[in-house]
Amino acid sequence: xxxxxxxxxxxxxxxxxxxxxxxxxxxxxxxxxxxxxxxxxxxxxxxxxxxxxxxxxxxxxxxxxxxxxxxxxxxxxxxxxxxxxxxxxxxxxxxxxxxxxxxxxxxxxxxxxxxxxxxxxxxxxxxxxxxxxxxxxxxxxxxxxxxxxxxxxx
Numbered sequence: 283x284x285x286x287x288x289x290x291x292x293x294x295x296x297x298x299x300x301x302x303x304x305x306x307x308x309x310x311x312x313x314x315x316x317x318x319x320x321x322x323x324x325x326x327x328x329x330x331x332x333x334x335x336x337x338x339x340x341x342x343x344x345x346x347x348x349x350x351x352x353x354x355x356x357x358x359x360x361x362x363x364x365x366x367x368x369x370x371x372x373x374x375x376x377x378x379x380x381x382x383x384x385x386x387x388x389x390x391x392x393x394x395x396x397x398x399x400x401x402x403x404x405x406x407x408x409x410x411x412x413x414x415x416x417x418x419x420x421x422x423x424x425x426x427x428x429x430x431x432x433x434x435x436x
Contacts, residue, residue: 297399357375
């Protein structure tokens with residue numbers, strides 16, 4: 283294994299969830315500017331959107347607001363959106379802020395269900411360890427759980 287691959291493995295987080303809803307429904311909840319902010323984020327968090335343009339070359343500038351009122355500025359820049367299959371984006375700390383990670387989301391049909399896989403490659407191993415330290419994996423699973431509840435309630 284090359285050094286670059288080893289380095290990437292040291293800073294990659296993968297979250298996966300099988301959602302009991304058809305791929306078209308799961309995809310639609312993710313790429314609809316009305317619905318994405320309704321379920322995005324861990325339990326107890328809400329989103330306040332400044333701008334949202336969910337297409338290749340688009341962006342989503344928003345604040346995550348924690349249960350205690352803490353505001354976490356976010357900026358996603360979408361580098362590739364392939365319908366019902368793949369979303370790639372860069373995560374920034376606030377609008378045009380420093381890069382946090384590159385993310386890839388895939389949507390795989392499994393009968394009447396959908397396997398959603400979110401792969402994040404952080405800018406450094408230290409950034410990855412910091413994310414793990416504040417519970418990013420569990421918080422990400424909570425977010426996918428909110429997506430599942432959102433699409434299965436429809």
